[in-house]
Amino acid sequence: MRRPLSLFLSAVALMMTATALAAPHPVPLSELFPNSGHARSAIIINKVLERYHYRKVKLDNAFARQVLAKYLAALDPNRAFFLARDVERFENGARRLEENLRRGELDAAFDIFRVYRMRVDERVAGALKLLDGQFDFGRAESYAFPPSSASSPSTARWAQDSAELDELWRKRVKNDFLTLRLAGKADPEIRERLQKRYEGLARRIHQFNGDDVFQTFMNAYTETLEPHTSYMSPSTSENFDISMKLSLEGIGAVLRGDNEYTVVQSTVPGGPARESGQIHAGDQIVGVAQGLDGALEDVVGWRLEDVVDKIRGPKGSVVRLQLLSKSSGSTAQTREVSLVRNEIKLEDQAAKTFVVDPLANAPGLKIGVIEIPAFYRDFAAEGAGNQDFRSTTRDVRKLVEQLVAQGVDGILIDLRANGGGSLAEATSLAGLFIDTGPVVQVKDNFGKVEVETDTDPGVAYNGPLAVLVDRDSASASEIFAAAIQDYGRGLIIGEPTFGKGTVQTLIDLNRYVPGEHNDLGRLRLTMAEFFRISGGSTQLRGVEPDIRFPGADYLTNHGERSLDNALPWTQIKPADYKRVGQVSVDRLAQQSAERIAQDVGFRMLTERSKLMRDAEAQTQVSLRETERREEDKRRERAFKELQNRFLQARGITPVDEDADQIDEDALDAQRKAIARIEVDEAARILADRILMERERQPRAVMKD
Template sequence: MTLRPALALLIALTFAGSVPGAHAQDSAAPAGAATTAPAPKYATLPLEPTATEADAAQLSARFLTRFHYDAQPLDDAMSARIYKKYLDQLDGEKVFFTQEDLAKFAPLKTRLDDAIWNKDLSGPFSIFNLYVQRAKERMHYALGLLPKGFDFTKDESYVVDREKADWPKNQAELDNLWRERVKNDWLRLKLAGKDDADIRKTLTKRYNTLLDRIKQLDGEDAFQSFMTAYAETTDPHTDYLGPRLAENFDISMKLSLEGIGAVLQARDEYTQIREIVPGGPAAKSGKLHVGDRIVAIGQDNGPMVDVIGWRLDDVVAKIRGKKDTTVRLEILPADSGPDGKHELVTLVRKKVVVEEQAAKSKVIDVKDGDVSRKIGVIELPTFYADFAARAKGDPNYKSATRDVAKLLTKLKADGVQGVIVDLRNNGGGSLDEANELTGLFIDKGPVVQVRKADGDVEVEGDDQPGLAWSGPMAVLVNRGTASASEIFSAAIQDYGRGLVIGEPTFGKGTVQNLVDLDRFAQTDSEKPQMGELKMTIAEFFRINGGSTQLKGVTPDIQYPKNGDEKDFGESTYDNALPWTQIPPADYKPVADLKAYLPQLTQMHDARVAKSPAWKLMLDQLAQYKKMRDKTTISLNYDKRLAERKELDKIQADFLARRKAIDGDAVPSNPDSTLDDGLNANERSLKSELKAEKEAKDAKDVELDETAHILFDAIGLIQSNPKLAAEVLPYGGKFSERTVAAAPTPAAASAETRTKP
């Protein structure tokens, strides 16, 4: 089954990806079986809201109706929009509810505002309870189809994209829809070479796993879903973060946590170690390994709690804890079967830095004829900052700007002549970090304008003299470049400081503030109860007065669009704020890149026209768009087999062309590019990690071309002093100064915590 938005909650539980969790240390204790501590109680229907959740909903409404940038009343009209968003959250593909179900919900359409103001969430919870019931019924129905199998000689088809479809009229129509879904699941496995017995086994396990995850949905999931619908109805980037999500968001911003330093994921009924974080307690102990399964957890000298079958976030919550406390893990080693000998590992929790999302650098050697140049690359996945450590005056607080400053120092020592800041798929983060990072590449001046709800405009900028890098630079962007990334890219472009290269960006031009609801509620608990509200409070504008809202940043040299712009980006939201404009800030461009932009564009066009790698990328992109636009597929075996063979030929051609270009840097298994009919968590962890490594090691055509463009720019500058005076910052006469590892402004406000 192709899992799409309709199963979003189930995916979140079943295929939770990777969650930073734990760490390990030596233990003299013998291995032993877990004791019988009680497991969490999952999904006893009906789920009911708590008084705390009702208070959190009403408190959120007070903030959203008074302090939101585009404050809207919570009335019947808003209720109708929340109702629609809530149903889309739960059943966006219309595969669980029927029109008969919706008729029962109809009276709630204009009562959800009353539910929030009156602190009576029984209505929203009744919708969620029926969602859980219907999801269970669908899994049982799917399992009931497997013993008989299917007739693939019929000329049937299946609609794979149901986002714009109607809900099934009744139970019979829903049953037929699921018969087609399950038949397609079976056919995909059959086309991948599986026999009927193997297919039956795989799908039985798949649907039972989903059924188990449905049973683990709880009241917090119900409340989170409803509040997400309300928050996102106000604007696309306002969100409610329940206690679970708030903790993970905080980790994503500060890139650290207190735990054992292991990345965990759910696989079957186990929690499995997916990655060991270097330098963490788990890595230092040498006792934990990728693929190990955690079967029980104990705190200090307390009882061991069996966690087989638990949802991932509950396991992670038991492993995380305060620094210098002890956690014991009972492990089933990766190379052991289900009846293998367990091992007991004792670890002391420490502060663990999540380096995967931290800034990284490398050097690309570009050669053209007899000329070679070193181009530095800084990859920045997010604009992170540890606000709490920074406010406390911790000299080692985590910061994107501090890390990039250090990397620039290293790149200069390596002798690079140009620097690329790679912001592809950087969804944003701290507005302050975007401001400070820009300051590493300009001397002094405004970076961004921020307009609040009252219309007041504040100009934020860099007031520290000096550049960490004064040479040629480029910013590489794509559709996933958003928010704080767009602030940085736009400022670099407006100043003429460097080239912006790639696809038009996301188009998010709003600022969010994190509101800790527990701070405003009279609760005695030290543990977070009410969650946080990530609320839009302002809009940011470029220093030239334009906005990135909706339009994003248009690159100076554009690469082909990836085809997702109709489904991904600010312009795809029906409630996005409009594009507006304000007067420009008082700034002066430091260079005029138009002096050599036409030459660079011409050289780029000539090079990619002759590039086999670029042509392959374009052909693969065209094939992807063709497949993506296909909304209906045949359920006839002969037709699908013919399509499969045609796709096999196309993939074989792509693979042969890649080998001719990259040689050994091509996946060793050509079948890895073909549909095996499996969901992500049904493949072995070893094969999954191998595929990820191959993708990571694959030739990055866009980055290589960006390095060549910068290579060309350096060549033009070196050969023409007059041109150099126009395109280099400050006329090429600015003497580079030593810049501290990071500026130390006043403690950052929560307004800087932005995410698209």
């Protein structure tokens, strides 16, 4: 029910109170060699993976070559430092890597890192020299983007010689310079900022100690097996423990590293980032500042944990983020968002409800909407014996009772951007809408299958039901939606879901070496997989909606499908269950498509999805300033025209978010109107189904 460890730790770190950390110092090259603790940890990790991982690992020569490629990609994802001859030497030196790993011999990994650090120094020195020169932004040339992430290491070639790397870096520095120019920065400020960026890159690499190198290499090893398995060094484990004991304070965002950028993976319900409405999945964080007037620090090229350390902080303090939107591509201007760090309370994540009425396609019908941001359960209150502890199921039951009392004709469950949570809550929530029966199957690494079952007889609501999902509905959300779909209990509407169908556990490596005085760290291990009661997994494919919204047609590199080495979709024997309904969607889908084709709001959402797809697919960009500015203006103009047309059609005056003074109430109304586009159409689809069912009911026969 969890995200990859790197994402999870980032989310925890961002939500937690900052702790005082000593400034790291440069580590001499003479200290970058493996120690006995690293060797013991490597041997134990091998044995644990071979025995307990869900995907059976075979540590052979072919697998070892993949580990080496993943390690090189982790260090140099843009292929901007190593030369082809370096890689050839590494490959020759790692011919017996599988044997070395079994014995805990890690000299090759540390040798590669020492060379990497020297290559970084060489390239940073060259980049700083380029900053002293002038750039011709009228020249017709382009900059080819490196692979989008370290998960695709085979999509580019290594430079053959230093001259080829020199040319790559000339264009890279020129592109960095032009990007800041387009953001409105003056040339002297740009030179100063880029100098700090490049010097900071070298400085952070010099701060890697032996544990950092070992963790980087072991994670290349585990991620070659499967993306949700990862190793935590002793220091990382200690920070994890500290974080788990602290109250949830911060901005509430899950981050991931993508090449040199820190990218927003998702925002946490109830957190300042989500509540602001200004931070979205896919946004790139390029700068961080403290307080209302603190200096902005460029964080491009920073390690993920260093960016997290800058963003997290105590409740009530202000952090400013400089962001690039995913949908606007490489030519976009940055925007700045100020957030007040705050405690993320359970109440802020609680389910909420409202009624959609009137419905243009079904006058007289009312559809109740229940928004569920997360599958939560107050385990602390429950453990203390509080019989009235908060949970998703308990809150939704009360909301259902309220909606029924208001006389709604159907209920829509909104699970968009719900990243999951408690498995027990997903099971019990399904039980509000179905009678007793299986909800999800869990298969462990030994092949044993257990069935999570709703044992509470009866239902809280047996009327017309629909569930709205999107690309960020994950884990527990997918389990609930899949159960509703498999039982035929309701319609699933929206986009294919995230596709996270695996289960992880945290293993302390010290338990395998009794009496060991050195902390060996911990391993986060994938040890089970979720399966629908119909037999198919939620892994990789997620849940396919009965009726898809058009934005789904532009959904490409997202969710589990975007992760390298993700477990494949598979299936097992169906559980023993009986469908309670049959959902016919052809007519409903046609009616919805006809409405959407005329809906200016959906045209705006579809165009935004296209922009995001095009931004992801972009492989190169012009280095001619006039062309870049025109492209920037074209994209921004196209999106704003669509958005303003939609808002005006709803009787809302568009807010200029770039203005010095912004009416926050008007801006909030604008965001809510956009968020309601898909909800309103999902409600209309459910209303169509209610009317269809009424048409099919036999009319009463009048008697004399």
